[in-house]
Amino acid sequence: MAYQSEAQLESQLIEHLSTQGYSKVTITDEQALEDNFKVQFEAFNRQKLLKPLTGKEWERVFNHLKGKSIFQSAKTLRDKFVLERDDGTKVYLRFFNEEDPTKNIFQVTHQTTIVGKYKNRYDVTILVNGLPLVQIELKRRGIDIREAVNQIMRYKKHSYGGLFHYVQILVVSNGMDTKYFANSDKPLLYSLAFFWTDNQNIRQSNLKDFTISFLARDHLVKMLSRYMVLNDTDKVLLVMRPYQVYAVEALVRQATLTSRNAYIWHTTGAGKTLTSFKAAQILASRPDIKKVIFLVDRKDLDSQTTEEFNKFEADSVDATDKTEVLVRQMKDKNRQLIVTTMQKMAIAVKGTRYAKVMDTYKNEKVVFIIDECHRSQFGDMHKDIVRHFSKAQFFGFTGTPRFEENGMTEGKRVLTTETLFGECLHNYLIKDAIFDNNVLGFHIEYIRTIKGDYEKEDGTLVSGIDTDEVFSSKDRLSLIANHIISNHKSRTRNCQYTAIFAVSSIPTLIKYYDLFKTLNHNLNVGAIFSYGANEDAEGKDELSRDALERIIKDYNERYETNFSTDTFAAYHKDVSDRVKGKKTQRLDILIVVDMFLTGFDSKPLSVLYVDKELQYHTLLQAYSRTNRVEKETKPFGIIICYRNLKQRTDEALALFSKSPKPFDGIVTPGFDFYVNKFNEYALKLKEIAPFPENVDTMQNEDEQRLFIITFRELTKYLQSLRTFVEFSFDKSAIIMPEQEYEDYKSK
Secondary structure: OOOOOHHHHHHHHHHHHHHHEEEEOOOHHHHHHHHHHHHHHHHOOOOOOOOOHHHHHHHHHHHHOOOOOHHHHHHHHHHEEEEOOOOOEEEEEEOOOOOOOOHHHEEEEEEOOOOOOEEEEEEEEEEEOOOOEEEEEEEEEEEEOOOHHHHHHHHHHHOOOOHHHHHHEEEOOOOOOOEEEEEEOOOOHHHHOOOEEOOOOOEOHHHHHHHHOOOHHHHHHHHHOOOOOEEEOOOOEEEHHHHHHHHHHHHHHHHHHOOOEEEEOOOOOHHHHHHHHHHHHHHHOOOOOOOOEEEHHHHOOHHHHHHHHHHHOOEEEEEOOOOOHHHHHHOOOOOEEEEEEHHHHHHHHHHHHHHHHHHHHHOOOOOEEEEHHHOOOHHHHHHHHHHOOOOOEEEEEEOOOOOOOOEEEOEEEEOOOHHHOEEEEEEEHHHHHHHHOEEEOOOEEEEEEOOOOOOOOOOOOOOOOOOOOOOOOOHHHHHHHHHHHHHHHHHOOOOOOEEEEEOHHHHHHHHHHHHHHHOOOOOOEEEEOOOOOOOOOOOOOOOOOHHHHHHHHHHHHHHHHOOHHHHHHHHHHHHHHOOOOOOOOOOOEEEOOOOOOOOOOOOOEEEEEEEOOOHHHHHHHHHHHHHEOOOOOOOOEEEEOOOHHHHHHHHHHHHHOOOOOOEEEEEOOOOOHHHHHHHHHHHHHHHHHHHHHHHOOEEEEEHHHHHHHHHHHHHHHHHHOOOOOOOOOOOOOOOHHHHHHHHHHOO
């Protein structure tokens, strides 16, 4: 087969699209784009327009369309436009039909030249009703599609404007690899570009396969209407990933075609909140469903959760503790979607004072969507709600379902997620998410702190800390605190990243906190926990609330804040923001017992220190706080275990990845692996350019490209090496000195 050029790839794509019902059109420049839009817009709104638009009327249309940001343009695209005609009459016009794809007009063009700061020529553009909604940039086979992303970034900087602000989805391809991502006013990140897959998570990366499935007209309209989210808080467009789309579609089918319950198993960090909320929105728009109620456990309805939900739909969350507010929302016939806590719903269905309103829905079609259902649905409150709503359907979302191994014992039987919810409609496991680079893998170290029954063949044990026999002894805690302080900066790239330290109890947390205060370091260490309102004071020198008060006092002095236990929610949010890096002054280490170990998302959080027993879902949930994708300087989440959790870790990973050992791709290799890979690529680099100055004589572009790709791989392994305590250019078995690496980097 002859070598396929970029022009041939482009021509092939246009032919495929034309066979799928797209009309080919030649649009040479911005004026031609506007002229074509006039024709298509009038044709699309023909039933409303009894006569063609006049010049003055077109001015009003373009004044409405132009001069907006990409985010504002996305809102305009989805809204109706009231046009005042020259005779004073008003007509409601649309730019896009979300309900019926066949009503839209689909066109494809290529090589449109737009002049901004510089002249740019765009590869392939898909137009819907005359507006450019999808932009496709192509590279010839063998070229990394990152270059296409860089090219789009250049276009956005130099010439994107006018009607091109209506581009919603961007596609990049070299024929073999194809990805899609949402347009944005902000810098585009390659990490937010996704492969499309089938329902079994098999990639459809070939451009032809992608064109047939993703760019099919009805599917494209579905992606543009149903599966894009306008995040009003951050003013950005989001497009859903394939597994999120399939999960929503499966859930909507189950809700509309059956009366059965079900659950979705998507691994922690895979965006369950967006998936579940989008499903709730779609179901809430159906007239046959009376209410869609999104249930959250009260302890999860913190500032982060409220913030997340409000991004998808403004003011959707009632964060108060007042059941009256929930009942008022239930009474409101115009409010289809309610976000509330399980605790408030349980009170509402049991209390006689609310019976008149709540009984209205006893025999109606009501859908409950339940977040983190692996831990919120195993008590009496769930039973009370199920009993009250006899015709309701319940759909759970979880990253760590309950199975026989980790189920809740009730009498002689074990309650599992399946016994409560029925079948699993869709799963997306941790191994899938790591493979897709939606979450990171884990680097796990087991530090021996007491003599115990460790696996003798386990070479990951550190022998320097193994003297104490009592977990809570001062000597043991001191050894662990000193070990953390000694190695924290190297693990977090000199505090570029943050850490959580999970401990076994509130008394132990207080001991650790006081210990860190006595040691010599310049780390910002904080702590947070829920204190008991009616705590037994017998035999205690200090109540937990008093201890938290003085921890908060230290926090106030360090950060010039003014919190107390009376303003705990505000303190919680501030702590959360500092661990997320939202504040200028970060928290380096946050000591917790249970808080922040589930449902907490922070990209700058990269390390979890563990001195408590964890098992199955609690273990994977805690570990997963560290594995959010950030920059290349964060290659994996780092777990430092001061308890013998090796066997429990293996059991949890086997259960939730459906994989036997070894957990390749989930648990990263040790230090020696990265040393060997670095040295391997250092030798390859020296074969290409024996000395840095040899790069200057490379006149062949293929040689230059090979040098860059090899150096990029070398740097990738160096980023991983830098997170190991053992690493230094001087002491490690690295064959390339640091100065030589920097010299190559300069080239």
